Amino acid sequence: MPFGNALGTVAGTQPVIVQTRTSPTKQEAIVAYQDDSGNLKVMCYDGNSWYNEWSVNIAPGGNQRERRFDVSYETQSGDAIVVYSKNISVIIVSHLIRFTDLLILTT
Numbered sequence: 307m308p309f310g311n312a313l314g315t316v317a318g319t320q321p322v323i324v325q326t327r328t329s330p331t332k333q334e335a336i337v338a339y340q341d342d343s344g345n346l347k348v349m350c351y352d353g354n355s356w357y358n359e360w361s362v363n364i365a366p367g368g369n370q371r372e373r374r375f376d377v378s379y380e381t382q383s384g385d386a387i388v389v390y391s392k393n394i395s396v397i398i399v400s401h402l403i404r405f406t407d408l409l410i411l412t413t
Contacts, residue, residue: 319343327377331384338377338388340364346375346390364390 321339328335333353340346344365350357364374375390 319345322371323373323375325375325377327379327386329379329384329386330381331379334384334386336377336379336386336388338375340373340375342371346388348377348388350386362390364392 319341322342324337324339326335326337335351337349337351338346339349344363345361346364347361348359350359365372374392375388377389378387379385380387
C-alpha cells in the first residue's frame with residue numbers, strides 16, 4: 307500500500323530550530339521549536355498524547371534564525387526545564403514541574 311501525500315504537522319509559521327528531549331524517569335517528552343516569526347513554542351507528550359503547552363515571542367525584531375532557547379530534563383527528578391532569552395539581559399527559566407504547573411524564574 308503506497309503512502310499518501312505528506313501532510314503538515316504544524317499550523318501557522320514553520321519551525322526553523324527544533325529541539326527534542328525525553329525524560330530519564332518517565333514516558334514523557336518535550337519538543338520546543340522556534341518558528342520563522344521568532345516564537346518559541348513548547349509541546350509536551352505525556353505518554354499518550356501531545357499538547358501545545360505554551361508559546362512566547364523570543365526574537366521580537368531580532369534574528370529569528372538564531373537559537374535562543376534550550377531544553378533539558380533533570381536527571382534525578384525527571385522535571386523538564388526550558389530556558390530562553392529575548393535578547394535582553396534577563397534569562398528566563400521555565401521549569402515544567404508537571405505539565406499543568408509552570409514556574410517562571412527571572413535572574
